[in-house]
Amino acid sequence: MPHRIRVLCVDDNQLVADALRRVLDARPDMRWVGWLPDAREVLPAVERLKPDVVLLDVDMPHRSAFDALAELTERVPEVSAIILSGHTRKELVERAVEAGAMGYLSKNEGTGVILDAILRVRRGELCLGTEADAAFHGQ
Amino acid sequence: MDDQPAKLLTYEAILADLGENLIRAESAREALEILLRQEVAVVLLDVCMPELDGFELAEMIRQHPRCQRVSIILVSAVLLSDLDRLKGYGSGAMDYVPVPVVPEILRAKVAIFADLYRKNRTLERVNEELEARVEARTAALAATTAQLQESEERFRLATAAGQCGTWDWELPTGRLACSDETLRLIGLPVAEFAGRIDQVVARIHPDDRERVLARLTALAAERQATYAEEHRMALPDGRVVWLATQGRLSYDDDGTPQRLVGVCFDVTERKEAELERRRHRDELARLVEERTRELEESYQRLRFSERMAAIGTLAAGIGHDLGNLLLPVRMRLDTLQTRDLPPDVRRDLTAIQKATQYVQKLTSGLRLLALDPDQRAASTESVDLEEWWSEAEPLLRSAVPSNIEVRARIPAGIPPIQVGRSAFAQAVFNLVQNAGDALQQRGVGVVEVSAEVEPDGRVAVRVRDDGPGMPEEVRQRCLEPFFTTRSRSFSTGLGLPLVVSVVHRAGGAIEVDSAPGRGTTFTLHLPVAPLAVEPERVTAPLAVLTVKDVRTRAVMSSILKMLHFQVETAAHPPAAEARLWITDGSALAAEAPEAFVGRHPARRAVVLTNSPGRNADGRIVELTGHPKPGEVRATLTRLAAECQRG
Numbered sequence: 001m002p003h004r005i006r007v008l009c010v011d012d013n014q015l016v017a018d019a020l021r022r023v024l025d026a027r028p029d030m031r032w033v034g035w036l037p038d039a040r041e042v043l044p045a046v047e048r049l050k051p052d053v054v055l056l057d058v059d060m061p062h063r064s065a066f067d068a069l070a071e072l073t074e075r076v077p078e079v080s081a082i083i084l085s086g087h088t089r090k091e092l093v094e095r096a097v098e099a100g101a102m103g104y105l106s107k108n109e110g111t112g113v114i115l116d117a118i119l120r121v122r123r124g125e126l127c128l129g130t131e132a133d134a135a136f137h138g139q
Numbered sequence: 140m141d142d143q144p145a146k147l148l149t150y151e152a153i154l155a156d157l158g159e160n161l162i163r164a165e166s167a168r169e170a171l172e173i174l175l176r177q178e179v180a181v182v183l184l185d186v187c188m189p190e191l192d193g194f195e196l197a198e199m200i201r202q203h204p205r206c207q208r209v210s211i212i213l214v215s216a217v218l219l220s221d222l223d224r225l226k227g228y229g230s231g232a233m234d235y236v237p238v239p240v241v242p243e244i245l246r247a248k249v250a251i252f253a254d255l256y257r258k259n260r261t262l263e264r265v266n267e268e269l270e271a272r273v274e275a276r277t278a279a280l281a282a283t284t285a286q287l288q289e290s291e292e293r294f295r296l297a298t299a300a301g302q303c304g305t306w307d308w309e310l311p312t313g314r315l316a317c318s319d320e321t322l323r324l325i326g327l328p329v330a331e332f333a334g335r336i337d338q339v340v341a342r343i344h345p346d347d348r349e350r351v352l353a354r355l356t357a358l359a360a361e362r363q364a365t366y367a368e369e370h371r372m373a374l375p376d377g378r379v380v381w382l383a384t385q386g387r388l389s390y391d392d393d394g395t396p397q398r399l400v401g402v403c404f405d406v407t408e409r410k411e412a413e414l415e416r417r418r419h420r421d422e423l424a425r426l427v428e429e430r431t432r433e434l435e436e437s438y439q440r441l442r443f444s445e446r447m448a449a450i451g452t453l454a455a456g457i458g459h460d461l462g463n464l465l466l467p468v469r470m471r472l473d474t475l476q477t478r479d480l481p482p483d484v485r486r487d488l489t490a491i492q493k494a495t496q497y498v499q500k501l502t503s504g505l506r507l508l509a510l511d512p513d514q515r516a517a518s519t520e521s522v523d524l525e526e527w528w529s530e531a532e533p534l535l536r537s538a539v540p541s542n543i544e545v546r547a548r549i550p551a552g553i554p555p556i557q558v559g560r561s562a563f564a565q566a567v568f569n570l571v572q573n574a575g576d577a578l579q580q581r582g583v584g585v586v587e588v589s590a591e592v593e594p595d596g597r598v599a600v601r602v603r604d605d606g607p608g609m610p611e612e613v614r615q616r617c618l619e620p621f622f623t624t625r626s627r628s629f630s631t632g633l634g635l636p637l638v639v640s641v642v643h644r645a646g647g648a649i650e651v652d653s654a655p656g657r658g659t660t661f662t663l664h665l666p667v668a669p670l671a672v673e674p675e676r677v678t679a680p681l682a683v684l685t686v687k688d689v690r691t692r693a694v695m696s697s698i699l700k701m702l703h704f705q706v707e708t709a710a711h712p713p714a715a716e717a718r719l720w721i722t723d724g725s726a727l728a729a730e731a732p733e734a735f736v737g738r739h740p741a742r743r744a745v746v747l748t749n750s751p752g753r754n755a756d757g758r759i760v761e762l763t764g765h766p767k768p769g770e771v772r773a774t775l776t777r778l779a780a781e782c783q784r785g
Contacts, residue, residue, distance in 0.1 A: 013464075110473070125697075
């Protein structure tokens, strides 16, 4: 049985998490491992649940997503983080990439784009959505 | 007067009844003193006196100027011959009365002479008075004459100095008398002046003539006396002078105007100063009005941008939250889509997906409304309008009903404009869709997309329709967010604000020209994109990444692809055709970056190292520590240009 990409979702919106779970459950190559409503306990959760990919919202209470991202990059570099955010301003995308994010997607992207990004970051690609790509590569 | 007091008593007794003032004198000296001191009407004089006889005294009295009107009556008892009488009359006496005196006769005679004196005195007074009055009148007349002469002299001087002319017009005959100054003022040589009013009327400026004549007619009709007018005179030498004329109109008993006498002054300087002042005032008023309008407009613009900013922030916030909520909805719909569903459920699903797509579009529109200054700077995309039209035409045609024609007038050679491709497409799409809506009621019409280079170097992109146009109040508000003239189910009121947002982000401006019956034209003034200095590339150069760190590799790879490199990841030394090699030093044993760049002048290398100090000649760049994406991008962009040039 091929390895299924293990995905952890960190988002304060449970509707997003639940929907994502439904999408991932329908995929043979991916696996939902869990959900956190904020980024405070992200490192212990990663150590316990061993995800390959962490989907990280930017707007969350209690702890900055960038702070959590930097911690993950430092402590568990083998885990790929994808930012999933409503905001795609250049400085946000740059900051995320600098902190070690392998992906940055707008919440307006379609389901297919999100699933594709999960596959691509696992192949070592920097995966930016349409809006984030324009923001990152624009001057 | 008598030297005998008894006689004096007798006379007093006789004359007492007359009621006159009786003065007694007993000597000639006393008599003379009294006469000089007081006014005396009648002297009753005794001829026979010791010092001076009556004749001599009478003569002395008569000779004195003060006593010329005194009536002297001589009285004598002795000298009564005709010769004596004659002598008496000769001495100036008026009568000669013999003694014994008949009282009645003496009384009568004195009364007559007193009365005569009185009358004389009255006559004299009247005469004196008359003379005094004549003298006073004469003096006054003399003074007046002098004054008049002086005044005339003054007037002459004044008229000469003040360029003032005089004239006298006899209306029934039309005869006109003018001073030389008047003739000089109206440029009529004295020799040519025939004394006719029409000669002067002909000189009145054509634009003023009717008014002046009408004024005179009106004046005469109302029997007004004062005439005052200012008008221009057109002189034969081409000059135009302003004359102020003032006159007095006199009438006969029937009310027919007879004579108009007056003066005229040259007031050209004053008039021109007035006109100049009026021009200044008008200019000032115009400036004030213009400034007020500008202020009003900038206030309106400020208000509009403030509202746009406020609503933009609000809308972007709503858009963001809506987007967050839509994501799970869309994900679940997508999951359902993969399932095997009965046809009716699938139809429902499709309908829900359509509605969701609409909300998604609205959400994107809302998010675009946020006026983020960073986004403007970030826009480096450019649009070549000709090329863009060939791609966008089908999309734009789909935005309007098929019976409405969509055409373009984009001349060749329009420089590319600096605006995001998708944003520009969305903006024009919205404008075309709007135009289509405007034309929908009529069923047929034309929507034209045109472009031209403006004098300021920008490019004007116009979307024009020949539809019904907008009333002014709609035109003014049409760019406001959520303003719509259509029903909410068709319009979000965000179409045009989105266009505004796109144009502003590109650093451009938008203008709306519309009026009922004239159609509507939206003009987008957009900046021209800076000239790209991208060299022709036959094939994309190859960049090789020998980088262990997955994140660094991913970022570098992403940037290199943007810079039009083919990217290869290799643990081994780069292939022969590689132009750029990025290495973290893990393959240094096999190949040194110096050796790599040494084999071709257009080769460049980037070394990621924690111990810099390589003797690089610019063809090898060292990046230390954990370089930020911005630094990586700047370095790779510079090196890319060098590689691709060689």
